[in-house]
Amino acid sequence: MEVLALVYRNLRARPVRSLLTLLGIVVATASMVLFMSFGEGLRKALGAELSSVGPALLVLPEGVEAFSAGYPELRPEVVERLEALAGELGVTKVIPSAVFVRGGFDPTSSFAFQGLPQGVSPKDLYPNLEGAEGVVTPGKGGAVVGGTIAERNKLGLGKTLRLSPEVSLEVVGVLERAGGIADSVIYVPIEAIHAVLGTKNYTSVLLSIRDDRRAEEVAAAIEARIPGVDAQTAGDVLRFAERAVRISDLVRFGISLVALLVGGLLVANTVMMSVYERIREFGLMRAIGARRRFIFGLVLLEALLLGLVGGLLGLLLGQVASFAVNWYTVREVGLALSSVTPRLAFFALLVALVLGLLAGVLPARTASRIPVVEALGRV
């Protein structure tokens, strides 16, 4: 009890210095929490996204990853061969689609168009989508707009969308928000995309199958029978995405390491200064009968306390920052990009504690190694 009182009162005895040090750790931890929360947010969004996708298989050109929207590379023959194999493999629906993204510098001026064949509705791809106004299936010359993008860019019924100087479409339907990437897409007839890009190729082909449990098997059969394509199941996509997110986790942690390092040095400096100021006090304790390891523990505890309190406050600040980021991204793209999960919170606290521990070791060693006579003699 006296030990905690000692540690606490010693930090409180120099409030400005302690607070500044604390602030250093708070900022370091908060920035790490925010950085890492993007990875967790991505994981959550991906999971939700995939669980709302209808078709079980995604056929892509070989070497192209899911979620990338490059120039359409799948030739029409591939679709024909897939249709020919459908009966044999238990494929119930073959939906070729082409994607066209018109980028802008900020999210409000970029648009993603997904071209669908006649008679196919966005509901066939994302079963949880519902129409809000107009029709759900884009007929010839019409476009159906996702809920988020409709709201963001004020795309009501009857508005005209220009995909290129030659190709214009009229908004014939607006969807309800369902929470996901599907809300930010404009669904158009595939002919429109083909006209804009000057190709007859497809970006991907979505397949529904009779028995979803056989997805892996069907995927393998397709890859064996049709050269030049990858058939991916939701599990494949998730695995790939997880790998990518994990790599980006490392990168983001690397960046936050700089802030953490600075925070750690601040703690080390503060505790070291307080050690030099208290050499006489430590000498007195040792004279009375305290062992070296008591002094060591006392100083280490001071650094640990700074780490713990700084970590907790940093976690709080990171959570607030994460809310702020989400408030913006939900409004702009309909996605909560950042998520402070329990395991991230735990990790952040652990890092802050380890930081305190590392920062405390050197001052603690110094404090515990001063000979008693020398410490007592110091004025």
Place this chain on the structure above:
Amino acid sequence: MLEAIHLTKRFHQGEIDVVAVDRFSHRFQPGITAVVGPSGSGKTTLLNLLAGFDTPTEGEVRVQDGEKAVVLSKLDEGRRAELRLRLMGFVFQQWNLIPTLTALENVAFPMMLAGHRLKERQERAAALLAQVGLEKRVKHLPNRLSGGEQQRVAIARSLALDPPILFADEPTGNLDSASGERVMELITSQARKGRTVILVTHDLELARRADCVLRLRDGRLVDG
């Protein structure tokens, strides 16, 4: 029992060797033993050796720990600290108290090191503070206490674990005569209870109250 045998401490000061304590032998008895001598005669160095703060160049220090006698100067730091905690109490000239702890917590500190329970520590510390007349200063921090009060807190603390040996290095050095008198009375009463008190001072007036006076000159014990 505390005994010094041929105790010698040499310091190397550049080229010259300083013999701060020179072949000092003495068996300390219960009651007050005053160590006197001019400045630089080796009083503080001797106390450092007897208390195990420092190790002698030659000779040894023996203390009685219950049934067995141990050679303090041959033990490692941790063991010496542990023996100090149980067998010795200290009152220094100044800087006696931990500045961030209250009077009560300072007195309880050795008991905490010894692993006594919180309630027991608080009760005994309060009783000891009452014994030195400071029952109204229990919650005060050291910087809110006068020099005399601080010394009395230090005396209370030195008695916390009821040690047989008390070291006092110029305990009244910074005090006016009235507070000094109060402190000396407390120390004397502890000596009457059978504790071995080693009182380092250059105040010959104080030394006169001792049961035994050791005079040091150039680190050596001189007679008379």
